[in-house]
Amino acid sequence: MVCPSLCTQRTFLDAQKAVIEDFAMNKNKKEREFYSLDVGDSTFTVLKRYQNLRPIGSGAQGIVCSAYDQNLERNVAIKKLSRPFQNQTHAKRAYRELVLMKCVNHKNIIGLLNVFTPQKSLEEFQDVYLVMELMDANLCQVIQMELDHERLSYLLYQTLCGIKHLHAAGIIHRDLKPSNIVVKSDCTLKILDFGLARTAATGLLMTPYVVTRYYRAPEVILGMGYQANVDIWSVGCILAEMVRHKILFPGRDYIDQWNKVIEQLGTPTQDFLMKLNQSVRTYVENRPRYAGYSFEKLFPDVLFPADSDHNKLKGTVRCVA
Structure with a gap:
């Protein structure tokens, strides 16, 4: 044998x-x-x-x-x-x-x-x-820096360009996080680590055991079917972390992760809940209802660099959100 x-x-x-x-x-x-x-x-x-x-x-x-x-x-x-x-x-x-x-x-x-x-x-x-x-640092280190509007926007733009290229080729990264994005001192950026990437084939069963917990989209947390848009959720979480200098949804486990999401963004609509399987929907419906925080509370003006047009940067964050 x-x-x-x-x-x-x-x-x-x-x-x-x-x-x-x-x-x-x-x-x-x-x-x-x-x-x-x-x-x-x-x-x-x-x-x-x-x-x-x-x-x-x-x-x-x-x-x-x-x-x-x-x-x-x-x-x-x-x-x-x-x-x-x-x-x-x-x-x-x-x-x-x-x-x-x-x-x-x-x-x-x-x-x-x-x-x-x-x-x-x-x-x-x-x-x-x-x-x-070889690159100079990963985004975990860059997040700790005070970035102006131009640098932050350029890093976001390059991330989205890389993701767009993957998605155009039918590839979902599925593990986007700051440690999987690397930069050079001239602010050029590259995405790496494709061990969890998959092709976005129609009808393909996707496992929920992907994406580091903090950056998981609701579809992944709740065991729903998902497509390439789960990468965009991860990008949004990373951008929020770059602006706030702290993790947006720091869940201790997948249940706490879901609670962190709805506490800040609000309980999802009934249309969304109807897409869940019965047992998951029952759990979600039995959770306390949250209105969510306003954009201004999540991203107050004080977070944006004083030496740049913060309205531009706020507009960038709104677009990804």
Whole structure:
């Protein structure tokens, strides 16, 4: 009997070769030389062309290091996928991220420069490394800064351009959050991390276990069917956080998340409630009714920069809201 894990690895390896065969194996012997380096609790085994590795971040999908690419003569980011073959779910996410990064080409989407594995055979195949453009910071850090109207609007514009490109290609990101949006010092912005992205196929069953809790749309929280508009809700939550310098809906769990939404935005209409399944609708209808806060209370004038036309910025926030 063939090990299920081996089958998953074989599928991923075959797909990897088909999608990025120009990356996976280089005919130059020198290009296949590797060296190992401990980075935190993980060991990176990378091509010798990548030097000066330094950890810059980590998450559920893996650990990221900065490095200098001697071939391209530029700094890059190297992401080691965390145990991509431990189960089918992880393998699908790894494959999905690889395919989308290879196929999507847009100035506001992070670019894939290389991908490799140090293992030489299918039986040994365990590690996948993605080499990407290196940016200066993620939006979590930028949110803490005092941004004027021009910079905030430009960051929002680029985010929407990237999302529009994904949606035009039939792709829903499904995990938009500040840590998945990166920027450079010149204010250019790129979206990354496509491990949870899906195609927006009609009738496709979408799982509710997506999007970091604070940025989940009501359709996701309540287990409804959803489409690409869930990404726009996430963008709105991120913009609100940039203006307020704090999370808009900081729920402790998915029930508390829903309560935070209706307390601030108000109880939804009866038309919306009728779209819910019976058990969820009963719960929502039995919650206290809230009128919601006015826009002026959610976003008072004091939040907007004094050195810019705050009416313009308020108009930007209103449009996304």
